[in-house]
Amino acid sequence: MFMFLLKRLGFGLLVLFLLSLFVFLLFFVAPGDPARAIAGDKATEELLAQIRDTLGLNQPLYQQYLDFASRLLHGDLGFSYRSQQPVTELIFDRLPVTMSLVGGAMVLWLLIGIPVGVASARKPGSLRDRIGQSFAMTGISFPTFVLGMILLYTLYSLPAKAGFLLFPPSGYIELAQSPVQWAWHLVLPWITLALVTAAVYARLTRAQMLEVLGEDYIRTARAKGVREQSVIYKHAFRSAMTPLVTQLGIDIGVMLGGVIVIEQVFGLAGVGSLAVQAVQTQDRPVIIGVVLLGGLFVAVANILVDIAYTRLDARVRTA
Amino acid sequence: MSAHTLTPAAATAAPEVKQRSSLRMTVDYLLKDRASLIAASFLVLLVLFALAAPLLAGITGHPANDQFRETGLTPAGVPVGPGTEFWLGADQLGRDVLVRLAYGARVSLIVGVVASLAAASIGIMVGMVAGYFGGKVDTVLSRCIDLVMSVPFLLAALALVSVLGASLPLSVGVIVFFSWTSLARVIRGQVIALRQREFVEAARSLGAGHWGIIFRDILPNLAAPIIIYATLMIPSSIVFEATLSFLGMGIVPPDASWGGMLAEASGNSIYLTAWWLVLFPGLALLFTTLAFNVLGDGLRDALDPRTRRKAK
Numbered sequence: 007m008f009m010f011l012l013k014r015l016g017f018g019l020l021v022l023f024l025l026s027l028f029v030f031l032l033f034f035v036a037p038g039d040p041a042r043a044i045a046g047d048k049a050t051e052e053l054l055a056q057i058r059d060t061l062g063l064n065q066p067l068y069q070q071y072l073d074f075a076s077r078l079l080h081g082d083l084g085f086s087y088r089s090q091q092p093v094t095e096l097i098f099d100r101l102p103v104t105m106s107l108v109g110g111a112m113v114l115w116l117l118i119g120i121p122v123g124v125a126s127a128r129k130p131g132s133l134r135d136r137i138g139q140s141f142a143m144t145g146i147s148f149p150t151f152v153l154g155m156i157l158l159y160t161l162y163s164l165p166a167k168a169g170f171l172l173f174p175p176s177g178y179i180e181l182a183q184s185p186v187q188w189a190w191h192l193v194l195p196w197i198t199l200a201l202v203t204a205a206v207y208a209r210l211t212r213a214q215m216l217e218v219l220g221e222d223y224i225r226t227a228r229a230k231g232v233r234e235q236s237v238i239y240k241h242a243f244r245s246a247m248t249p250l251v252t253q254l255g256i257d258i259g260v261m262l263g264g265v266i267v268i269e270q271v272f273g274l275a276g277v278g279s280l281a282v283q284a285v286q287t288q289d290r291p292v293i294i295g296v297v298l299l300g301g302l303f304v305a306v307a308n309i310l311v312d313i314a315y316t317r318l319d320a321r322v323r324t325a
Numbered sequence: 326m327s328a329h330t331l332t333p334a335a336a337t338a339a340p341e342v343k344q345r346s347s348l349r350m351t352v353d354y355l356l357k358d359r360a361s362l363i364a365a366s367f368l369v370l371l372v373l374f375a376l377a378a379p380l381l382a383g384i385t386g387h388p389a390n391d392q393f394r395e396t397g398l399t400p401a402g403v404p405v406g407p408g409t410e411f412w413l414g415a416d417q418l419g420r421d422v423l424v425r426l427a428y429g430a431r432v433s434l435i436v437g438v439v440a441s442l443a444a445a446s447i448g449i450m451v452g453m454v455a456g457y458f459g460g461k462v463d464t465v466l467s468r469c470i471d472l473v474m475s476v477p478f479l480l481a482a483l484a485l486v487s488v489l490g491a492s493l494p495l496s497v498g499v500i501v502f503f504s505w506t507s508l509a510r511v512i513r514g515q516v517i518a519l520r521q522r523e524f525v526e527a528a529r530s531l532g533a534g535h536w537g538i539i540f541r542d543i544l545p546n547l548a549a550p551i552i553i554y555a556t557l558m559i560p561s562s563i564v565f566e567a568t569l570s571f572l573g574m575g576i577v578p579p580d581a582s583w584g585g586m587l588a589e590a591s592g593n594s595i596y597l598t599a600w601w602l603v604l605f606p607g608l609a610l611l612f613t614t615l616a617f618n619v620l621g622d623g624l625r626d627a628l629d630p631r632t633r634r635k636a637k
Contacts (some may be wrong), residue, residue, distance in 0.1 A: 016470075021475045029484060036488040143622070147615035149564045151571050152607040155591060163597040175594075263479035267568055271591060280482060282572055285487040297484050300477030308475065 014312045018305035023299040026078060026230060029294045030071050043288055044087045085296040088287050093295040097277060103178050104276035106188065107195055107268065108261045112254075114200035115207060121252070122204070123211025130216060138208060145205025150264075154198040154271035161194060176273030195272045199265070203257060210253055214246035248318050255311030258305035262296075329461035354627035357405065361623030364616040371613060375434055378427035385412070387421035388430045390579045395417040404599050414601035416589065422605055425581035429606065432493070432582040433613060437563040440497045444504035444562070445555040449547070452512025453539050459518055467513070470506045478503040479568070486574040496575045500565045508554045515550060519543050523534035549628040567610055583610045 033040075037302050041057040042049065058064055062073055077084065083093035084282060087297075113253035158175065165172040173194050179187040216226065219242055228234075256266075266278030284292035345353070358458045382388050396410055397419025406417045413423040455466035482499045489495055520543070521603065528542045569575035570584030571591075578585060583606045589595075590602035 017471070018475075021472060024477060025481075028481070032484060032488050119535065143618060144611075144615065147611060147618050149567055149607075149610055149614070151587060151591070152603070152610055155587065155596060155603045156607060159597060159600060159603060175597075191350060212572070259475075260477055260479075263477040266479055266483075267571060270572065281483055285483050285574065288487060291482050293487060297477065297480045300480040301475070302475055304475050 008267060010316075011309070011312060014309055021305055022298070022301050026075060026298060027071070029297050030074055034067070034070060040070045040087070040290060043290070059071045063150065065118045078298070083298070084291040086129035086263055086284075086292050088292075093291050096280060097295055097299060098294060100275055100277045100280050102180070103274050104262065104265055104269070104278060106178075106181065106192060107199065107265055107274060107276060110189070110192055110196045111199035111203065112258070114196055115204040116254075118200060118300060119207025120211050122208040123216055124243065126208065126212040127215035127219060128238065135212075138212070142205040142208040142212075145202055146209070148202055148205075149200060150202050151267040151271050153202060154268055155193070157194050157198055158271065178274050178276075195268050195274065198271075199268055206253065206257075207250065210249060211246065215242055218242045218246045230320055244318075248315065250313045252311050254312070255307040259307030260300075262303050346574040351624075351627045353610070355623055358626065360619050360625045361627075364619040367612060367616045368620070371430055371616075372434065375430035377592070378431060381427050382421075382424045386564065387411070387424050389424050389581050390420065392419045393421070394546055396597070404595070404602070407601055413605050414599065416586070416602055417593070417595050417599070422586075422601060424610055425535030425586060426583070426605055428581040429583040429586060430609065430613075431578075432576055433563045433566065433610070435501065436493070436497055437617075438558040440500040440504065440562040440566075441536055441555055442557040443497070443501045444558060445508055447501065447549065448505035449512055449544075449551060450556075452509040453516050453543060456508070456513040457535070457539055457543065458517025459517070463513070466509075470509050472613075473503065473506050476503070476513060482569060482572060483572070486569070491569075491574050491577050493576060496566055496569050499569070500562050504558055504562060504565075508551075508558065511554060512547060513549050515547055516543055519546055553621055553625045553628060556617060556624055558618040560621075563610070563617075564614055 022320060038089055040061065041054045041063065045053050046322070050275060062070055064153050065073070083097075086096055086099055089096070122138045123143060126135040129135055157286070161173050162171075162173050166175075174191050177191055181188045215238075224237060224242055228238050232241070265276060266282060268274070269276045269278040270282060281293065281296040283289070284296065355365070361505075385532045389391060393415065396405070397415030398404055398417075404417055404419065405411060411421055411423070412425065413421075414427070416422055417501070451466055451470070455463045455470075480574055482503070485499060486495060525538055528538050535542070566575055567582070567584030567587070570582045571588045573585075573588060576582035576585050578589075585612075586606040587603060590599070590606075596603040
């Protein structure tokens with residue numbers, strides 16, 4: 007078990023190493039002069055040479071990578087070309103927005119997706135099941151930004167035209183400042199992200215529950231006279247949960263990338279919109295920082311999934 | 326065989342046994358599935374719509390990238406809504422939404438189909454090789470799959486586009502690179518089961534080489550998962566492209582794409598007054614992905630009897 011986790015940890019580190027190599031090569035071998043990007047078009051040759059010297063751009067490539075990697079290991083992502091602020095600071099300033107968005111949406115999508123999936127699986131083929139499945143199919147097919155824009159139009163713009171403000175159009179209020187305002191500003195982004203993602207969970211839960219409900223031990227439990235509610239939630243759901251945990255790990259891991267469009271639609275200044283701005287302004291250190299943070303999220307999420315697995319499934323624990 | 330051994334009298338007495346090919350059975354099943362039928366019809370119409378793009382531009386007199394500021398915008402500069410001049414309304418630059426929608430359909434369909442075919446080919450190859458050869462080959466390839474799956478794809482795509490510049494081939498390349506993994510995993514699993522089967526043993530004992538077995542004996546048995554997964558890959562590729570275009574990293578303006586149209590509508594929040602700018606491209610995108618997903622599910626039911634009326 008310890009070896010298993012150690013292996014997974016090693017793999018996570020390998021992924022991060024390769025990802026850092028990828029972004030490094032991408033940006034430092036790619037056309038374009040970082041010195042000019044910092045100093046602007048009107049910079050003198052002297053100034054450019056000075057910047058190159060400071061950034062170590064005159065060093066051989068492997069030396070540059072080693073410097074880059076060693077700074078990285080110290081948690082130093084360098085400075086933004088545009089604002090000259092440390093990249094870590096820029097990212098940490100925006101992390102609460104993205105965390106609030108993902109955290110709230112996750113609670114919602116689990117609360118919607120799992121009960122819908124369980125309800126479907128309890129009576130396959132029934133009207134309830136069909137409605138559940140149609141919901142899941144539509145949710146899976148809905149591009150996030152389309153749903154976001156439609157919700158903004160119907161729940162913000164139309165009421166606003168009629169003279170009352172149901173939801174704010176955009177922006178973020180800090181939780182510490184006002185919890186009510188914080189939630190009110192995030193309701194529409196939460197619903198958007200939750201509906202689209204809940205669909206995946208509804209399908210997964212349904213498929214898993216159908217499989218588990220056909221097992222012998224479920225019949226035994228029912229024959230013993232265990233209440234149906236207990237059969238479903240205590241006996242069946244527990245074993246159906248393992249794939250759900252994997253899915254949750256994957257989703258949380260990739261969410262940093264996934265929320266980019268939602269942040270754009272709802273004008274939230276999170277990490278995703280930081281990435282988009284950085285791409286538009288060719289601010290390479292910021293892009294590198296966000297990509298690596300995204301990789302770190304995925305790696306950590308994967309390891310957490312593995313740990314959760316060992317707690318949920320005895321077969322993995324003994325393997 | 327048995328039909329030949331029957332006497333003529335017995336043959337006429339027994340009810341006629343109609344042989345149906347598996348293709349025929351699949352089509353029959355799909356024709357009975359109303360949802361799949363509607364989805365397939367929608368996709369046929371969509372292809373016709375995309376093909377008719379120049380025709381629509383001719384009929385309306387509005388080439389896709391031309392701006393009709395006099396007729397398409399009110400004196401205040403607000404785009405005009407759906408009407409006789411602009412059937413689905415005009416956009417913020419006075420361009421025809423219907424014509425741009427048709428040209429955007431071309432982009433979505435081409436990217437969806439080309440990227441999915443390419444990704445499916447890679448996924449099939451990697452999956453077959455990993456599953457068939459096993460051992461170290463499998464370990465290396467499986468780790469590669471894990472590796473690609475661990476990359477935050479949208480962020481990596483943004484980084485790539487920011488360095489190389491947005492273009493259609495790059496969009497397709499990025500989509501392919503991040504889409505082949507799930508099919509590779511499925512195929513690998515199937516091949517591991519198939520390679521133990523008697524017909525593979527038989528082929529081997531008859532002297533068939535590894536590649537001969539892979540392509541002649543194993544590949545045909547993978548038709549069902551390949552068809553299903555490739556169909557389901559198309560909508561995700563279409564959404565991936567639309568997302569890239571929406572973020573300004575896909576199709577380069579002024580060329581039309583659904584994601585780009587939505588981005589322009591969202592950019593200055595103009596859609597909050599001009600609803601048609603989000604409704605039509607949004608619904609086009611939704612119905613297209615929905616149609617492919619419904620068809621993929623229908624195909625799964627038709628091709629794989631085990632999943633029928635069970636876990637979809």
